[in-house]
Amino acid sequence: MNRSGIFFLIGAILIFIATTWLNSQWISFKYFQLTKKEKQIDYYLSNFTLLNVQENGEMQYFVTGRHLIHQQSTGASEIFNPVLEARNDDSTITSLVAKKAVQMKKNGEIRLQGAVIVTKEADDKNSNGFNIRTSDLIYNPINRELRSNARLTFTSDQGSFQGIGFSSKLDEQEFRINANVQAKYQPQK
Numbered sequence: 001m002n003r004s005g006i007f008f009l010i011g012a013i014l015i016f017i018a019t020t021w022l023n024s025q026w027i028s029f030k031y032f033q034l035t036k037k038e039k040q041i042d043y044y045l046s047n048f049t050l051l052n053v054q055e056n057g058e059m060q061y062f063v064t065g066r067h068l069i070h071q072q073s074t075g076a077s078e079i080f081n082p083v084l085e086a087r088n089d090d091s092t093i094t095s096l097v098a099k100k101a102v103q104m105k106k107n108g109e110i111r112l113q114g115a116v117i118v119t120k121e122a123d124d125k126n127s128n129g130f131n132i133r134t135s136d137l138i139y140n141p142i143n144r145e146l147r148s149n150a151r152l153t154f155t156s157d158q159g160s161f162q163g164i165g166f167s168s169k170l171d172e173q174e175f176r177i178n179a180n181v182q183a184k185y186q187p188q189k
Contacts (some may be wrong), residue, residue, distance in 0.1 A: 010050035040072045042069065046170055050062060050063045058087065063082055063084050074104070077103045082098055088171070097117045098135070098137070114135065117133055118131070118132040118137070130156040131155045132146075133153045134150045134152040146168040147166065152177070164179045164180045166178060
């Protein structure tokens with residue numbers, strides 16, 4: 001074998017080793033890899049509707065919104081312009097509207113933020129409808145509880161309340177305002 005053939009073989013081997021080493025360095029470069037602490041989005045929905053049903057097939061609640069971002073690592077969901085509607089025991093609907101909603105884990109509490117409006121329909125028999133306006137609210141879809149530490153306005157056919165912070169159990173028709181309560185009652189006609 002002549003000298004030029006040997007130099008060509010050695011050069012090809014060196015280029016192969018250098019290329020392999022550079023490729024392994026490129027793949028392991030930290031900038032191009034996600035660490036476990038970083039958020040990974042496993043799906044993104046636009047203009048969506050999601051329905052959650054009970055074991056008997058009846059609607060428990062459904063959610064519509066402009067955008068939904070779900071993170072694979074934490075199971076958290078972020079919803080923009082959400083509208084949540086939950087069926088009550090008396091077959092009326094309670095709806096929650098906000099600018100943004102965040103749920104940190106599946107079936108966990110949902111934090112609604114920005115111009116939150118809660119509306120419960122009145123039924124023909126026992127319950128009266130109401131409307132709550134606040135800036136920040138936490139909704140537990142499993143226990144059907146609402147709570148907030150923000151300023152709120154509660155209105156119904158009987159009058160209105162204003163205050164700071166509240167908690168409510170929708171199934172028990174219980175509503176507690178925490179502080180600075182101001183009330184206006186409308187007499188029944």
